[in-house]
Amino acid sequence: MGSAWVRRGAWVVAAVVAAGILAWAFYPRPLAVDVATVARGTFVRTIDEDGKTRVRERYVVSAPLAGRVLRIALDAGDPVEPGTLLATLVPTDPVLLDTRTEDELAERVGAAEARRLGATAAVRRAKVAADLAQSELVRMRNLGTQGFASGQAVERAEREAELRAGDLAVARFDEEAAGHELAMARAALSRAKQTSGSSAARQRFEVRSPVAGRVLRVMQESEASIPIGSPLLEIGDPDTLEAVVDVLSTDAEAVRAGAPVEFDRGASATPLSGRVRLVEPAAFTKVSALGIEEQRVNVVIDFAATAAELARHHLGDGYRVDARIEVARRDDALLVPTAALFRQGDGWAVFVVADGRARATSVRIGERNATQALVEAGLAAGTRVVVYPADAVRDGVRVSSRR
DSSP states (O other), X not given: OHHHHHHHHHHHHHHHHHHHHHHHHHSOOOEEEEEEEOEEEEEEEEXXXXXXXXXXXXXXXXXXXXXXXXXXXXXXXXXXOTTOEEEEEEEOOGGGSSHHHHHHHHHHHHHHHHHHHHHHHHHHHHHHHHHHHHHHHHHHHHHHHTTSSOHHHHHHHHHHHHHHHHHHHHHHHHHHHHHHHHHHHHHHHHHHHHOOSHHHHXXXXXXXXXXXXXXXXXXXXXXXXXXXXOEEEEEEOTTSEEEEEEEXXXXXXXXXXXXXXXXXXXXXXXXXXXXXXXXXXXXXXXXXXXXXXXXXXXXXXXEOSOHHHHHHTTOOXXXXXXXXXXXXXEEEEEEEEGGGOEEETTEEEEEEEETTEEEEEEEEEEEEOSSEEEEEESOOTTOEEEESOOTTOOTTOBEEEOO
């Protein structure tokens, strides 16, 4: 009798154990999810676009008179100084140097004089601006020493002084080039007036460099007969590089002069920095790779790196660059990954992980970038949220963090 009760009890225990195993096997397990923590940090929103470099000031040297240009010995990359011989012209026969041609050369002299006057006025304006920026820099440094100005304000004053000094150098560069163009126009007019015979007409006319720099391009390398105004060479200083990045006109509204820019040079190279100098006021139409017409605006950016640093990065005229233009920044901001956000009605929501369950929580979001969003309300620092929530994640579902 006793053994029968023992066997019966054993069967009961076995049945209970089997029922427990089955219950455990079919009990809903927590969903494995990716979890991130809401934290405070610096929020930066950028506009990422590609652009190209260009020499800031380039000059196309053209033929001041019609004739035959002898073969140009210079090649792209050769250095030149003011007065360096660029090309030699043999004027055409006097029959072409008629009254109409003489009047045209006289008008060229007038236009060159007007350009030189404009360049001289630009130098005066740039000098006044540079002196004012330098005075402001001295004042801001004094205020910073006394604790009445922030370091950021002093840095802005330093940047402004650097930009104005650069503008002054460019204006003086333009004035020098305008003076050289005027001299060439006067020489061409004088030669046209003095030419009286075929022997005089065949006197050689030397075209010399108006500025210092390097030959960027030779447009007329071989000897040939050319009309007046034909381009011969292109000259510029490759050490004065700038970048031109075209952005959507809707994005250009957020870009401001002086905004910091970072140029990505690849994983193996240190990024280059720069500052926005100008947002061009006119847009243009560009067809995207998908065949969509877009209105885009050129943003001109100055490199903060020196010429030696640019050379180490092997940057030259017309090179492609990837730019990140900073348009918004906020320190000590509450940040949530954008991958955790999903639409809930007209607003945003996240799944907060609390007590092992996902809880749908409405949040108010400010600005966003590609990876993060500003939290205006609804979350606190240290809150754990589900990122990339799958369709199976619902309010109240048990979840576990996936390693």
